Amino acid sequence: MEYERHITELIESTDYQLSTMLPSEWAExxxxxxxxxxxxxxxxxxxxxxxxxxxxxxxxPNHPARVIAIMKGAQLGMSTGIIENAIGYIIxxxxxxxxxxxxxxxLADEAMNGKIDQMIDSCGLRPMIRPNVxxxxxxxxxxxxxxKEFPGGSLVAGSAGNHKLLRQRSxxxxxxxxxxxxxxxxxxxxxxxEMIEQRFASYADKxxxxxxxxxxxxxxxxxxxxxxxxxxxxxxxxxxCCGDYITLEWTIEVDGQVAGITYERDEKGELIEGSxxxxxxxxxxxxxxxxxxxxNLLGEFxxxxxxxQPGYYSYHINSLYAAAGMYDWxxxxxxxxxxxxxxxxxxxxxxxxFVNLVLGETFEEMGEAPKANxxxxxxxxxxxxxxxxxxxxxxxxxxxxxxxxxxDMNGKVDDARLDYEIVAWTENGSSYSISHGSIGTFIPRExxxxxxxxxxxxxxxxGQENNVWDKFDEIIDRIYETDTGRRMKVFxxxxxxxxxxxxxxxxxxxxxxxxxxxxxxxxDADKYRRFGLDTPSFKPAKxxxxxxxxxxxxxxDDLSNNIKLRWDEKTESGxxxxxxxxxxxxxxxxxxxxxxxxxxxxxxxxxxxxxxSGVSSRWIKRSTSAQNHLWDCRVYNIALKDIITSIVCREYxxxxxxxxxxxxxxxxxx
Numbered sequence: 001m002e003y004e005r006h007i008t009e010l011i012e013s014t015d016y017q018l019s020t021m022l023p024s025e026w027a028e029x030x031x032x033x034x035x036x037x038x039x040x041x042x043x044x045x046x047x048x049x050x051x052x053x054x055x056x057x058x059x060x061p062n063h064p065a066r067v068i069a070i071m072k073g074a075q076l077g078m079s080t081g082i083i084e085n086a087i088g089y090i091i092x093x094x095x096x097x098x099x100x101x102x103x104x105x106x107l108a109d110e111a112m113n114g115k116i117d118q119m120i121d122s123c124g125l126r127p128m129i130r131p132n133v134x135x136x137x138x139x140x141x142x143x144x145x146x147x148k149e150f151p152g153g154s155l156v157a158g159s160a161g162n163h164k165l166l167r168q169r170s171x172x173x174x175x176x177x178x179x180x181x182x183x184x185x186x187x188x189x190x191x192x193x194e195m196i197e198q199r200f201a202s203y204a205d206k207x208x209x210x211x212x213x214x215x216x217x218x219x220x221x222x223x224x225x226x227x228x229x230x231x232x233x234x235x236x237x238x239x240x241c242c243g244d245y246i247t248l249e250w251t252i253e254v255d256g257q258v259a260g261i262t263y264e265r266d267e268k269g270e271l272i273e274g275s276x277x278x279x280x281x282x283x284x285x286x287x288x289x290x291x292x293x294x295x296n297l298l299g300e301f302x303x304x305x306x307x308x309q310p311g312y313y314s315y316h317i318n319s320l321y322a323a324a325g326m327y328d329w330x331x332x333x334x335x336x337x338x339x340x341x342x343x344x345x346x347x348x349x350x351x352x353x354f355v356n357l358v359l360g361e362t363f364e365e366m367g368e369a370p371k372a373n374x375x376x377x378x379x380x381x382x383x384x385x386x387x388x389x390x391x392x393x394x395x396x397x398x399x400x401x402x403x404x405x406x407x408d409m410n411g412k413v414d415d416a417r418l419d420y421e422i423v424a425w426t427e428n429g430s431s432y433s434i435s436h437g438s439i440g441t442f443i444p445r446e447x448x449x450x451x452x453x454x455x456x457x458x459x460x461x462x463g464q465e466n467n468v469w470d471k472f473d474e475i476i477d478r479i480y481e482t483d484t485g486r487r488m489k490v491f492x493x494x495x496x497x498x499x500x501x502x503x504x505x506x507x508x509x510x511x512x513x514x515x516x517x518x519x520x521x522x523x524d525a526d527k528y529r530r531f532g533l534d535t536p537s538f539k540p541a542k543x544x545x546x547x548x549x550x551x552x553x554x555x556x557d558d559l560s561n562n563i564k565l566r567w568d569e570k571t572e573s574g575x576x577x578x579x580x581x582x583x584x585x586x587x588x589x590x591x592x593x594x595x596x597x598x599x600x601x602x603x604x605x606x607x608x609x610x611x612x613s614g615v616s617s618r619w620i621k622r623s624t625s626a627q628n629h630l631w632d633c634r635v636y637n638i639a640l641k642d643i644i645t646s647i648v649c650r651e652y653x654x655x656x657x658x659x660x661x662x663x664x665x666x667x668x669x670x
Contacts, residue, residue, distance in 0.1 A: 023060055024053045026093060027085040032122045039325050044085070048323050050296050051235055052081030055315055059086045059173070059208050061094055066204075066311035067197075069211040069226040073319030073360035075326055078212055079111070083175050084119040086210075087155060091125050095152030096172035096206075099199065101159060103181020103213075108157040109145045111177075116155075120148075172203040179213035179222045193226060217352075218362035219608050230314025231303035235321055237295040242283035245300070248320040250336075250359055251624035252281050255412045258624060259284060261320070263333045269342040276330045289329050296321060318360040332358050369603035369622070370563045372596040375580065384583045384590065385435050387424055389482040395567075395581075396574020398427025401666055402644065403434070405476050405493045406520075406636030408629045409460065409500050416440045416458045418468040419629040420475065422490060423637045427667075429577035429659050431637075434480065436589060436630060439468040460503040462510065469507050476515060492644050494520040494636045497547060508546055518643065520636050523549040528607045528616035537642045550639045556602070556619045559634060563599065577659070601628035 021029075024046060031044035046053045055078075058065040072078060083100070090098060100116075102108045120126055130149040148155040153172075159182070174196065176182075182192050200207040213223035236245035251260040259281035264272045277288045301315060320329065335358065339350035352363040382388035389400050407420040417440035424432045440458035458466045476490045497504040497519035504519055511517040521541070529551075537555050541547035562578040575581075585591050602621050606614040621628055641659070649657035652665055663669075 020062065021093070023056045023086060023089040026089045027056065030092070030123045031085065031088065031119065033080075034118065034122065036118065046081070047297065049077040049081045051299065051301075051317055051321055052077060054301050056082050056085055058210075058313060059089060061206070064311055065313040066207050067209045067211070067226070067230070067313070069223065069230050069314040071213065071215055071223045071227040071314070071316045071360055073317065073322070074214050074357040076317060076319060076322055079115065079177070082210070082212070083177060084115055086173075086175065087116060088119050088123045088125060090153070090173055091120070091128060091150050091155075092123065095150060096203075097153045097170065098155040098173040098175070099171040100155060100157040101174070101176045101182075101196075102157075103159070103178035107178065108159060112145050112148070112157050116148075125150075170202045171199050172207055174200065174207075174209040176209070176211045177213070179211050179226075180216045181213075182222060184220055184222055193222065214356055214360060215362040216356055218364045221362045224362045227314045227316060228305075229308040230305075230312045231307040232305040233301040233303050233313065233315045235299050235317050236302050237299040239280040239282060239285075240287050240291040240295065241280055241285035244280070244282035246280055246282055248278070248318065249281070250318075250320070253624050254281050257284060257412070260624070261329060261333065262286060265337070265342075269337075271330070271333055271337060273330075276333050278329070292321075293324055296323070316360060319358045364605045364620070370560050370599050372592060372600040375563050375582075375599055376592065376596050378579070378581050379584060379590070380432075380581045382432070382583050384586050385480070386583065387434065387480050387482040387488060388432055389484045389486070391483075392426045392430075392432060395430070395569065396428070397430045397579075398574075399667075400424045400426055400432070400482060400488070401663055402492075402641065403480065403488055403490045404637050404640040404644070405490045406633040406640060407472070407494065408496045408632045408636070409504065410629055411440060411458075413461065413500060413503065414457060414459045416460045416468050418472060419633060420472070421630055421633040421637060422475075423634070425641055427663050428574055430575045430579040430581065432581045433583060433590070436595060436633070437475070439471045439475075460500050462503070462506050473515075491516060492640050493517045494640045494643075496632070496636065497521045505544070517546075518640075519544065519547040520550050520639060521547060522552040525552045526618070527553075528618045529553040530616045531614060536646075538639050548639065548643055550635070552635055553618050555635045555638050557604070557617070559631075559638065560604065595630055598628055598630040599634075601626035601631055
């Protein structure tokens with residue numbers, strides 16, 4: 001009775017009024033941090049973790065947010081800045097039933113008995129909490145490790161995986177912390193997310209539901225799907241060099257240049273202290289972490305997607321934004337280097353920890369990846385620029401019947417580099433590489449900063465001095481002679497049209513009636529391709545008759561299989577179709593670093609069912625800075641071989657055709 005009388009007097013007094021102040025204003029006005037729960041004791045301030053202010057203010061009844069998903073790196077101050085402050089604000093200013101769930105029940109008990117109790121005491125809210133009372137059947141109510149009752153509502157804590165806790169419970173506020181640690185679903189109750197959201201049905205127009213988690217594995221993640229349903233806000237900070245607002249990224253590629261966290265290693269591969277900083281993706285200037293605090297104070301969240309429904313807010317923030325006193329960029333660089341030792345395989349577990357806890361991203365389990373040293377074993381006894389027809393016939397592959405040239409546009413418009421490879425195809429479908437190269441000398445800005453490189457800049461602008469196209473014409477016009485005395489030239493050339501599209505189209509238009517050049521554009525490269533699909537490797541584009549959309553994931557699957565092909569030249573049978581042969585390295589060509597390493601720049605990621613079986617896959621770069629240009633050129637060469645086969649065979653009225661049909665037509669066998 002004494003508790004009820006005290007609360008009644010408190011509510012009726014002029015000192016206790018439901019206010020319209022923002023939750024962040026309430027936290028800074030009422031909360032004090034002790035040395036037990038904060039490295040910065042004293043009055044709470046968002047100057048330390050300014051990125052949590054907007055997220056916390058979503059709890060205000062005047063804010064339009066209803067569901068808030070936060071996918072984050074570790075140790076960013078979210079529990080203190082958001083969950084604890086929000087619970088205090090609700091108890092004090094806008095009471096209602098609160099559901100606080102964590103990935104594990106023991107974490108909920110620890111939070112209730114520790115930080116939440118400390119927050120309640122530091123904010124002077126203890127008089128509002130109903131005392132612990134022992135009722136019938138030995139059940140305790142009021143202030144326990146599982147719940148806290150206060151005027152107008154209650155706080156109940158537990159595990160997100162405990163679906164029994166969610167049944168027959170109606171709540172207005174929800175905080176689901178460490179959401180990825182909860183089971184995605186159960187046979188008895190179905191989806192955990194749907195089970196949670198159903199508890200808010202009575203407060204659909206007033207609900208405030210926070211999902212907060214560091215993500216884990218992509219295939220089983222809870223937080224990534226709810227994040228993607230929201231407006232996907234990211235934190236933009238002003239660059240201290242140019243003033244443009246940028247996101248902090250580990251690596252990011254812009255127009256072929258790599259920006260993001262930048263560092264240098266010594267000859268042993270170890271980090272050079274003091275070399276760590278950031279290369280801005282807007283101006284490509286370098287700055288150090290000493291600017292980060294000021295940048296954070298001036299930062300802002302911006303939506304990057306359209307939400308699935310009104311009131312669905314979502315945030316992503318990585319640990320590169322972490323406040324002073326938390327781990328710095330150099331710590332994370334050392335962590336990354338440890339997971340990626342030079343000359344050794346990537347340490348998968350360490351890399352997953354880095355991707356999850358530092359980048360705040362889901363980890364895609366690494367699938368199949370080609371091995372460049374396997375491909376090097378296919379170096380044969382012929383020279384660069386030589387058409388080894390005698391060797392082809394000796395290998396059981398027949399004549400060389402076609403030359404193709406696939407090219408990849410890189411760099412920037414006025415700092416261009418066009419990479420290419422010329423491939424010779426034989427009667428049985430095996431290939432002999434003839435030459436490769438790069439027109440232009442584009443290199444990443446951080447390398448220029450380190451090496452102070454002076455060089456000529458090339459351009460994609462047709463007709464201007466040092467444009468790549470004039471030189472490219474010379475390359476594809478070259479006449480090659482087989483060692484059997486036949487003369488050949490590149491019959492079909494493909495230009496990557498996905499990046500600098502208009503410049504590629506201008507060049508292709510100019511070639512009509514002079515050279516056989518087509519545009520190539522990757523199709524659905526960022527999507528998973530289902531296993532078992534039997535589709536062509538390309539299809540003609542609708543917008544242009546000289547443009548082809550390439551099924552790059554399918555061709556990369558085939559290319560990966562071709563890399564594994566083995567052949568013993570002592571056997572009598574010919575090489576398997578798809579076998580790749582390479583010349584003796586010379587003239588700086590066909591070396592491991594500048595050619596073969598490109599073939600291990602990507603790996604195949606498999607999407608799995610709940611039972612762990614694979615259903616689809618796609619190819620992604622191992623890292624943003626990985627060089628994959630000649631891998632792409634080979635993909636384009638395979639597409640060109642298939643395109644010319646289709647064109648010729650259809651001209652002869654063949655609806656179903658193969659490479660053998662093309663060869664038979666070419667050699668007069670049909």
